[in-house]
Amino acid sequence: MLSFFEKIGGAIRSKITRLGAATRLFFSIISYSSDSFKRFNLTIREIYFTGVLSLVIIVVSAFFVGMVLGLQGYYTLQKYGSSEAIGVLVALALVRELGPVVTALLFAGRAGTAITAEIGLMKATEQLSAMEMMAVSPVARIVAPRFWAGIITMPLLASIFSMVGVLGGYVVAVPLIGVDEGAFWSQMQANVDFNYDIVNGFIKSVVFGIACTIIALFEGYDAPPTAEGVSRATTRTVVTSSLAVLGLDFVLTSFMLTV
Amino acid sequence: MQKDLIVSIKDLAFGYAERQIHKKINMNFHRGKVVAIMGGSGCGKTTILRLIGGQIKPTSGHVEVDGQIVHEQGRKGIYELRRKMGMLFQHGALFSDLSVFENVAFPIREHTNLSEEIIKDLVLMKLNAVGLRGANQLMPTELSGGMARRVALARAVALDPDIIMYDEPFAGLDPISMGVICDLIRTLNDALGATSIIVTHDVTETFAFADYIYFIADGIVAAEGSPSDLKKSQLPFVKQFVHSQKDGPVPFHYQANDYLQDLRL
Amino acid sequence: MNRIKLDAWVGIFVALGLIALMGLAMKVGNLTSNDIKTTYYVTANFENIGGLKPRAPVKSAGVVVGRVDSIVFDTKIYEAIVTMSIDERYVFPKDTFANIYTAGLLGEQYIGLEAGGDPDNLEANDKITQTQDAVVLEKLISQFLYNQASKEEE
Ligand SMILES: Nc1ncnc2c1ncn2[C@@H]1O[C@H](COP(=O)(O)OP(=O)(O)OP(=O)(O)O)[C@@H](O)[C@H]1O
Numbered sequence: 179m180l181s182f183f184e185k186i187g188g189a190i191r192s193k194i195t196r197l198g199a200a201t202r203l204f205f206s207i208i209s210y211s212s213d214s215f216k217r218f219n220l221t222i223r224e225i226y227f228t229g230v231l232s233l234v235i236i237v238v239s240a241f242f243v244g245m246v247l248g249l250q251g252y253y254t255l256q257k258y259g260s261s262e263a264i265g266v267l268v269a270l271a272l273v274r275e276l277g278p279v280v281t282a283l284l285f286a287g288r289a290g291t292a293i294t295a296e297i298g299l300m301k302a303t304e305q306l307s308a309m310e311m312m313a314v315s316p317v318a319r320i321v322a323p324r325f326w327a328g329i330i331t332m333p334l335l336a337s338i339f340s341m342v343g344v345l346g347g348y349v350v351a352v353p354l355i356g357v358d359e360g361a362f363w364s365q366m367q368a369n370v371d372f373n374y375d376i377v378n379g380f381i382k383s384v385v386f387g388i389a390c391t392i393i394a395l396f397e398g399y400d401a402p403p404t405a406e407g408v409s410r411a412t413t414r415t416v417v418t419s420s421l422a423v424l425g426l427d428f429v430l431t432s433f434m435l436t437v
Numbered sequence: 438m439q440k441d442l443i444v445s446i447k448d449l450a451f452g453y454a455e456r457q458i459h460k461k462i463n464m465n466f467h468r469g470k471v472v473a474i475m476g477g478s479g480c481g482k483t484t485i486l487r488l489i490g491g492q493i494k495p496t497s498g499h500v501e502v503d504g505q506i507v508h509e510q511g512r513k514g515i516y517e518l519r520r521k522m523g524m525l526f527q528h529g530a531l532f533s534d535l536s537v538f539e540n541v542a543f544p545i546r547e548h549t550n551l552s553e554e555i556i557k558d559l560v561l562m563k564l565n566a567v568g569l570r571g572a573n574q575l576m577p578t579e580l581s582g583g584m585a586r587r588v589a590l591a592r593a594v595a596l597d598p599d600i601i602m603y604d605e606p607f608a609g610l611d612p613i614s615m616g617v618i619c620d621l622i623r624t625l626n627d628a629l630g631a632t633s634i635i636v637t638h639d640v641t642e643t644f645a646f647a648d649y650i651y652f653i654a655d656g657i658v659a660a661e662g663s664p665s666d667l668k669k670s671q672l673p674f675v676k677q678f679v680h681s682q683k684d685g686p687v688p689f690h691y692q693a694n695d696y697l698q699d700l701r702l
Numbered sequence: 703m704n705r706i707k708l709d710a711w712v713g714i715f716v717a718l719g720l721i722a723l724m725g726l727a728m729k730v731g732n733l734t735s736n737d738i739k740t741t742y743y744v745t746a747n748f749e750n751i752g753g754l755k756p757r758a759p760v761k762s763a764g765v766v767v768g769r770v771d772s773i774v775f776d777t778k779i780y781e782a783i784v785t786m787s788i789d790e791r792y793v794f795p796k797d798t799f800a801n802i803y804t805a806g807l808l809g810e811q812y813i814g815l816e817a818g819g820d821p822d823n824l825e826a827n828d829k830i831t832q833t834q835d836a837v838v839l840e841k842l843i844s845q846f847l848y849n850q851a852s853k854e855e856e
């Protein structure tokens with residue numbers, strides 16, 4: 179019995195230690211960031227790997243999510259005789275929630291794991307040590323550019339997701355089901371507010387960008403320098419990022435709805 | 438102390454968590470010398486190099502590089518010291534996302550503002566010295582272990598450092614490259630007026646070209662001296678090493694329980 | 703991958719992201735129709751606003767002419783004071799009637815303005831005196847049940 183509590187206590191303590199270490203990494207990234215802005219081509223390279231290479235999965239998923247929302251929304255709304263509101267439903271669901279959240283989850287799976295595995299392997303093969311011995315900080319050279327790339331990439335991907343999703347909803351609602359095109363867009367425009375819906379969705383995606391990237395970077399940086407350690411760290415990146423995104427989403431949403 | 442002392446290690450003790458690796462190490466490295474550190478596998482030779490580079494901190498004692506105590510330096514100070522050092526890692530540690538050329542160019546690009554032409558000339562010169570100029574566009578995954586180590590050597594000396602540390606430069610090299618690397622270490626050392634610290638197992642080569650040799654065992658310096666002195670040494674430990682005998686004061690086995698007991702006999 | 707190709711891809715990506723963001727703002731949201739025009743404020747007192755919320759639309763003849771700006775409770779008269787921002791293009795007579803309506807049976811609530819016949823128009827910060835409260839569903843239902851019960855007694 180005692181050992182059970184000991185285990186729980188130990189687990190909590192190690193989690194808190196890791197949180198502290200992640201925070202330290204975060205601040206050292208910030209303190210090295212002026213370097214990575216001076217050499218922005220490093221960040222551009224990472225935007226390519228995190229953003230451009232995630233584009234296909236984002237666009238395809240967004241289109242399907244939008245189409246499914248259109249279908250499901252239509253069958254529910256038509257029962258209440260308000261099928262023109264389908265545009266509103268699709269747009270609000272995407273802009274407020276699904277855009278930022280699904281993008282962040284896909285990002286964690288696509289870009290986050292790549293970041294963790296890459297940094298973990300660089301550590302395991304002593305590349306980070308070698309860099310340090312050359313008096314080049316791995317945080318400045320490797321970690322910080324990936325951090326900024328993540329923050330820049332995530333809101334752009336989320337915007338693309340939402341927009342493509344709305345188009346997916348449009349394709350289902352207007353040409354396939356036959357909802358009036360004018361009603362589809364005008365109802366949407368009347369009910370989607372720029373400040374309250376679009377800006378809030380954007381803020382969410384920036385926060386998710388910070389969370390997902392820092393988790394991926396930390397897991398890689400902290401991974402035991404072995405094949406097994408790196409593979410576990412990669413799994414942890416997905417699990418931790420997903421939980422963090424969903425938890426943060428709840429906190430942010432409740433905050434945004436009350437203010 | 439003497440003016441030409443560049444690295445000195447004083448009463449150094451170090452351990453990972455509970456395991457004590459070094460108990461009390463004293464070593465001195467003079468400018469212009471090639472000094473070898475030898476010892477059994479796992480006795481903490483790589484660890485000494487990491488202590489000199491300031492990547493880990495000693496539990497007591499200190500390492501002094503160029504008159505400055507390494508573990509008392511801040512981030513800036515340590516980076517200043519490291520600019521004077523070059524290190525060849527045991528497994529090469531080439532950057533896997535950069536080509537051979539870019540790997541060697543890396544420290545030059547990071548620390549200087551030289552033009553692209555000059556960088557190209559410098560890199561090709563260094564690669565030529567290790568015999569791999571023709572391989573400059575290959576990626577590290579396309580190299581053999583020995584080639585990778587030669588590229589890493591070119592990278593370690595790219596900025597003409599004062600102190601060059603080699604972690605097992607001969608492991609996995611064919612006899613020809615081995616001779617080449619030996620000559621290279623000597624030439625680089627004398628041309629740059631640098632100090633070379635070599636961690637190695639290779640007794641014959643080391644005795645042939647090192648100026649001074651330290652033997653580590655049980656966390657202390659077990660023997661030291663010039664190769665000719667050591668060859669004459671009657672210390673059983675040194676004899677075991679020089680004649681590569683399995684049995685002797687240096688245990689082949691990592692600390693363990695009784696063998697028969699472990700096998701439940 | 704060479705530098706120029708990489709830059710080009712990143713450029714395309716950033717441009718796509720910005721286009722999507724603009725699309726969301728213009729085509730999906732109401733940035734074009736709401737935030738650019740100038741407005742003036744009028745107030746109205748209600749005894750009961752039901753579920754009216756700030757930012758709810760103010761409509762006249764079904765056309766959105768403004769939005770509810772703020773709702774406060776006045777402890778002197780124990781009524782709700784609703785401030786509306788009305789599009790400058792629309793003017794209303796002084797004796798305009800303000801109702802709180804519900805869109806559909808359970809939809810959101812909005813303010814409907816019905817113009818009166820006064821020759822003078824409402825000016826900025828004027829007060830609409832004629833108002834009608836929100837219909838509270840519970841009240842309606844209890845009234846209905848009460849009527850039913852009294853009918854049965856007869
Ligand atoms: N990060 C670490 N954490 C804990 N123990 C470590 C760590 N790195 C090395 N050790 C231990 O420290 C000891 C010395 O390691 P070191 O790498 O210095 O050995 P070495 O003398 O270079 O051996 P070899 O000749 O095989 O390379 C080893 O016994 C190893 O078990």
Ligand SMILES: [Mg+2]
Binds near residue numbers: 482483
């Ligand atoms: Mg070693």
